Amino acid sequence: MHAVPSSVRSSSPLDLPFDLHPGSEQRAVLMAARERARRRGCPQVVVLRSELPPVDPLAVLQAAYRSDRLYGYWERRDRHHAIAAFGAAASATFATVRRFVQVREFVERWRARLLASEEASTPKFFCSFAFAAAPPASVPPPLFPAATVFLPHHQLERCGERVELTTHLVLSPQNDLDALWANYCRDLRAIACIRSEVVPTPILPAQWLQHRESRPERFTAGVSGALEAIAAEQLEKVVLARSLEVVAPLPLNPFASLDFLRRQHPDCFAFAVGNGRNAHFIGASPERLLSARDRHLVSDALAGSAPRGATPAEDARLAAALLASDKEQREHALVREFICLRLRQLGLSPQMGPLQLMQLANIQHLWTPVRALADTGHSIFDILSHLHPTPAVAGLPRARACDYIQSSEAGDRSLYAGPLGWADGNGNAEFVVGIRSAEVVGARARLCAGAGIVAGSDPQAELAEVQLKWQAMLRALGRT
Ligand SMILES: C=C(O[C@@H]1C=C(C(=O)O)C=C[C@H]1O)C(=O)O
Structure with missing residues (x-):
């Protein structure tokens, strides 16, 4: 050296x-x-x-x-x-x-x-x-x-x-x-x-952004099909996503959108990735797939969702209903158990933290942090490949859920729900799950959001959940 x-x-x-x-x-x-x-x-x-x-x-x-x-x-x-x-x-x-x-x-x-x-x-x-x-x-x-x-x-x-x-x-x-x-x-x-702030450009009035949603019936039909596969015991859970294309009258400014996201969601990981060909993938994700500090690992089991309330009383009622829901708890438990199982298969001894509520700006989730201590024999990339994709974004059994996703969703997910982050090759790393995100190219953006389907899911409620998950990014794209 x-x-x-x-x-x-x-x-x-x-x-x-x-x-x-x-x-x-x-x-x-x-x-x-x-x-x-x-x-x-x-x-x-x-x-x-x-x-x-x-x-x-x-x-x-x-x-x-x-x-x-x-x-x-x-x-x-x-x-x-x-x-x-x-x-x-x-x-x-x-x-x-x-x-x-x-x-x-x-x-x-x-x-x-x-x-x-x-x-x-x-x-x-x-x-x-x-x-x-x-x-x-x-x-x-x-x-x-x-x-x-x-x-x-x-x-x-x-x-x-x-x-x-x-x-x-x-x-x-x-x-x-x-x-x-x-x-x-x-x-x-x-x-x-360079001492300046991020250069802001005009805020686009919402009506200037054209939205082209993938057909809602395609999504609800996908949910109904998934419920049949769950009833027939071919699937236990599958996470289905929908995309929304936004077209602006002038090129979007991903840096201004990211600036807005980091200020609005300081408790999320604001991220952006550029492909070297003028395409950007930006977002503010609440979910760590893997964080490692000196071999101390944390992975977030995050699944089960409800909106935030408009008043403190309504918010408390929605939070209590989320915690008490058998369907949301089952949806969550599958993720938590999967993460523990995959870490155990690597010879690790995962410890589950207490179940908590993660309350974000417009949505709240059931959240269990899972911790483990890696030894020097474990590569971050081996752990990532064991964890990705968790049932928070794919489903169970995993291979069947991925097949169902591919046959049912309208397009390719690209980086949506993929692991994004850094590793130093010395046991330290931070990887988030690329959700609450959009692919931005010129004046166009493609947003994706999904919802976990288990026995007891209601297609219309899942549709509403996906629409809610788009909101943070839609507001950010207007700040262009
Ligand atoms: C799939 C998404 O979110 C995931 C699915 C959740 C759910 O189904 O309740 C909650 C958090 C995320 O793990 C998304 O935001 O697109």
């Missing part, structure tokens, strides 16, 4: 980190990386870190956005934590059933090529997985591959007032070190100068 060049770290958050001319120390690290690249016959990565003034990572992402570059964004507003990752030092996409293994291998391969100091926390790899490993053959090629992973060129992480920029420079034997360094300095200066 080599030391991070000390002169690229600022002494005070208000200073620019600078001496921006590579001193002999930086030159030595860059040259060592280039030499190692020559010896090993593959590129090597130098990690540069720098503390910056307290900029807003979302404003920086918006300013730095280029339609031909991958990006990822994660924020938990109530935890004062945000990460913007943009540009790729290295990236790959996969479209096979081995996609989680392939992503793990990619992360291992690139981690072995990093030259970083001991003190440096390990770099984060950003990943997005579509709901299905292979979309149905009949649909047009997906905007987002079944799996995408990238080591960002720049990663800007804000924890409270502390902002750190991590840059990954890829070195090959033929690299011109002066040119590489000059580009790095140019980017660093530009990023440090």
Whole structure:
């Protein structure tokens, strides 16, 4: 391991980190990386870190956005934590059933090529997985591959007032070190100068947004068919989703929508992913598929839903009815038990937390956090592949539920309900389930939302639940 060049770290958050001319120390690290690249016959990565003034990572992402570059964004507003990752030092996409293994291998391969100091926390790899490993053959090629992973060129992480920029420079034997360094300095200066808020654009009146819903009868027929399959004991639960297309009179602004989402839903994970071809997937998800901190794992069992009430009394009545409902409890228990079972199959000892209510802005859910302690033999990606898709977004038995989803839903789910997040290859990770979300391309957005069907479900009530789940995103898209 080599030391991070000390002169690229600022002494005070208000200073620019600078001496921006590579001193002999930086030159030595860059040259060592280039030499190692020559010896090993593959590129090597130098990690540069720098503390910056307290900029807003979302404003920086918006300013730095280029339609031909991958990006990822994660924020938990109530935890004062945000990460913007943009540009790729290295990236790959996969479209096979081995996609989680392939992503793990990619992360291992690139981690072995990093030259970083001991003190440096390990770099984060950003990943997005579509709901299905292979979309149905009949649909047009997906905007987002079944799996995408990238080591960002720049990663800007804000924890409270502390902002750190991590840059990954890829070195090959033929690299011109002066040119590489000059580009790095140019980017660093530009990023440090962005002080603005996310640029807001006009709020579109609701009537300017055209809505094209997939036919409600298709959804209710799907629910009725699912209820028959449940009665015939072919299925226990299936989660059926509907899509809604929104067409605006001018290009939508996903960053302004995300800014609105993070402010309205500070208790959710606001996320955005760009595919490098001008398509965005944005949302505010309440559901962690997997969070790992120093091997302490948490997965949210989240299923069973009711609206929030307009008054405190109505809200309390709806919450009490949700907790007392046999149907909602069964729907929830299947998810909780599935997560525990899958973790046990990996040799872990999951502990269920108490059943709680998760009360969000316009909807409330039954929620059980499941915790476990992983040992070093467990890869985050193996755990993810065991958990995804849970019966909160697919059903049981899982394979049959997925077949039913594919035959009954109108289009491909793409990233909707897929795992999105980052892993550092060192046992730390944060992956959410990509729900309460929309795919945004130009002036169009496609929203998806689903509801869990079990014995006792009512097609009209499930239709209303899906419509309720669209609301947060619909409001955000108007902020464009
Ligand atoms: C499938 C969605 O949400 C999931 C389904 C829920 C339910 O059926 O009660 C609740 C929370 C989520 O796990 C969605 O928002 O699209």
